[in-house]
Amino acid sequence: xxxxxxxxxxxxxxxxxxxxxxxxxxxxxxxxxxxxxxxxxxxxxxxxxxxxxxxxxxxxxxxxxxxxxxxxxxxxxxxxxxxxxxxxxxxxxxxxxxxxxxxxxxxxxxxxxxxxxxxxxxxxxxxxxxxxxxxxxxxxxxxxxxxxxxxxxxxxxxxxxxxxxxxxxxxxxxxxxxxxxxxxxxxxxxxxxxxxxxxxxxxxxxxxxxxxxxxxxxxxxxxxxxxxxxxxxxxxxxxxxxxxxxxxxxxxxxxxxxxxxxxxxxxxxxxxxxxxxxxxxxxxxxxxxxxxxxxxxxxxxxxxxxxxxxxxxxxxxxxxxxxxxxxxxxxxxxxxxxxxxxxxxxxxxxxxxxxxxxxxxxxxxxxxxxxxxxxxxxxxxxxxxxxxxxxxxxxxxxxxxxxxxxxxxx
Amino acid sequence: xxxxxxxxxxxxxxxxxxxxxxxxxxxxxxxxxxxxxxxxxxxxxxxxxxxxxxxxxxxxxxxxxxxxxxxxxxxxxxxxxxxxxxxxxxxxxxxxxxxxxxxxxxxxxxxxxxxxxxxxxxxxxxxxxxxxxxxxxxxxxxxxxxxxxxxxxxxxxxxxxxxxxxxxxxxxxxxxxxxxxxxxxxxxxxxxxxxxxxxxxxxxxxxxxxxxxxxxxxxxxxxxxxxxxxxxxxxxxxxxxxxxxxxxxxx
Numbered sequence: 001x002x003x004x005x006x007x008x009x010x011x012x013x014x015x016x017x018x019x020x021x022x023x024x025x026x027x028x029x030x031x032x033x034x035x036x037x038x039x040x041x042x043x044x045x046x047x048x049x050x051x052x053x054x055x056x057x058x059x060x061x062x063x064x065x066x067x068x069x070x071x072x073x074x075x076x077x078x079x080x081x082x083x084x085x086x087x088x089x090x091x092x093x094x095x096x097x098x099x100x101x102x103x104x105x106x107x108x109x110x111x112x113x114x115x116x117x118x119x120x121x122x123x124x125x126x127x128x129x130x131x132x133x134x135x136x137x138x139x140x141x142x143x144x145x146x147x148x149x150x151x152x153x154x155x156x157x158x159x160x161x162x163x164x165x166x167x168x169x170x171x172x173x174x175x176x177x178x179x180x181x182x183x184x185x186x187x188x189x190x191x192x193x194x195x196x197x198x199x200x201x202x203x204x205x206x207x208x209x210x211x212x213x214x215x216x217x218x219x220x221x222x223x224x225x226x227x228x229x230x231x232x233x234x235x236x237x238x239x240x241x242x243x244x245x246x247x248x249x250x251x252x253x254x255x256x257x258x259x260x261x262x263x264x265x266x267x268x269x270x271x272x273x274x275x276x277x278x279x280x281x282x283x284x285x286x287x288x289x290x291x292x293x294x295x296x297x298x299x300x301x302x303x304x305x306x307x308x309x310x311x312x313x314x315x316x317x318x319x320x321x322x323x324x325x326x327x328x329x330x331x332x333x334x335x336x337x338x339x340x341x342x343x344x345x346x347x348x349x350x351x352x353x354x355x356x357x358x359x360x361x362x363x364x365x366x367x368x369x370x371x372x373x374x375x376x377x378x379x380x381x382x383x384x385x386x387x388x389x390x391x392x393x394x395x396x397x398x399x400x401x402x403x404x405x406x407x408x409x410x
Numbered sequence: 411x412x413x414x415x416x417x418x419x420x421x422x423x424x425x426x427x428x429x430x431x432x433x434x435x436x437x438x439x440x441x442x443x444x445x446x447x448x449x450x451x452x453x454x455x456x457x458x459x460x461x462x463x464x465x466x467x468x469x470x471x472x473x474x475x476x477x478x479x480x481x482x483x484x485x486x487x488x489x490x491x492x493x494x495x496x497x498x499x500x501x502x503x504x505x506x507x508x509x510x511x512x513x514x515x516x517x518x519x520x521x522x523x524x525x526x527x528x529x530x531x532x533x534x535x536x537x538x539x540x541x542x543x544x545x546x547x548x549x550x551x552x553x554x555x556x557x558x559x560x561x562x563x564x565x566x567x568x569x570x571x572x573x574x575x576x577x578x579x580x581x582x583x584x585x586x587x588x589x590x591x592x593x594x595x596x597x598x599x600x601x602x603x604x605x606x607x608x609x610x611x612x613x614x615x616x617x618x619x620x621x622x623x624x625x626x627x628x629x630x631x632x633x634x635x636x637x638x639x640x641x642x643x644x645x646x647x648x649x650x651x652x653x654x655x656x657x658x659x660x661x
Binding site for chain 2: 201209
């Protein structure tokens, strides 16, 4: 073997080695698909404040933790229907009017909306309804810690119910959203998800409620339980016994009569209030038909003490006077003894007995006795009646009648 | 002294370069090689014991596998993994409100009114999710609200109450259901949250979590059970509760 052939063989071997080495190395240089080295942010989530399909000014609160330190100058957010692959906008969702409400980063320089239009990876002008790019100028390193960004002003306008929204996050080390070769400038990324769902409506109805009744009772104060409700209220007559010229001879509850007071019981959910009044029944006879009178009697049109009609005390509370012909009524107590929870009823000044007096409107027009400011949970008016005779008041069996009315406002 | 002709050296390196390129091209084409016929192609072939594949038609798609040696969720306190050929690499969240509305009719101060609605949640590759309910308590046109139960309590007819839970109840009537794991509790892990997980006890605080999972989970079907009681003086009107469910998954 000649020396030249030996050398030729060595060259051939060397060339072959080089070729094989190139074969191993070429894929690294020629492969069209280099994988991004971005690290995934941890503990990432997005919380929205309103999940309905038609909402305005929805707030998106992004929370995430950087896995390592890095300079972050650009954040790209894309709202998509899928977490990976081509980003398709969520129909009805629009981020174009978003504002940055809050942000938490270790560097003080805040991120602001990219105002310069599309820029390298950032296409928030072309895709304004589904993409947001935030940028800042800060070349200092962010810590590997929890961060947050809160955006508001996002609208859901007729988004299909039960739609999942994936927001893809990418964090750039530059504020021009230049990805670099193989995405080397994208330091971190991650996808979060939320759901836009239909608003569920539960409805129910509360009916208007009024329980009002008139009867008689032995209760003579504001605290004794007169009965749980109107099923416990009965009676139609308050007998005040024999009327004499004293102020105490005929005052209910009168033992010489039937020892009873009148009672007006009220329960209602009328939040607008309730009025309680009465109309004196116009009885048979002439003049003073609504007074305490003998049925069918002819009475003097004026106030005289010799006819068979007691002089009514009128619409103003008046104290009884001996030997003076008088008749009247008062709502001496507002009784809450049934265990209700309200104290809503207040008496008209003419019928509250504050001066120890009485009143009686014989005209037959509606006379207000009390009012409730709102719903009433079992309150009752204890009604007392009194009469004083004059020396000349004729004998007879006298009666007065009244119809009570409760008017609730719902 | 041996003198190599330049042509010879040149030829050697050209051949070497061509060989190198062919080696790379052949390797690339082998890695991209699919099994195919004129009308069909098989994608992502795995040669071995078992494999997985996607099957699809115009309206449906399925991903099937055979021969998985290990499937399902494996988890420790701080880590979890999904094994099998049909696992996805993409984060996933699905929420379905399966009820559209609920009418509880006319309320009475002598008996409670109850009803149910339903929703389900599925979340993959998460470290858990929360379901938050947000809405004002039932409110009438006049602005009156039915008093919500801010702490769990049982039904008390004649007392204004509004509350809910996510479990099966026997009082004041038999209604509601416990969370149902689809297909079973080895794949799905959603639970009713504290305060809303005790039978016959109801609560409502807007903004609270009513359901959650502490890990990635398949589908859990939840039933919300509602309770309303009114008193004799509850303001008349039509009361409406517009419920928003907000699901937050952490990846």
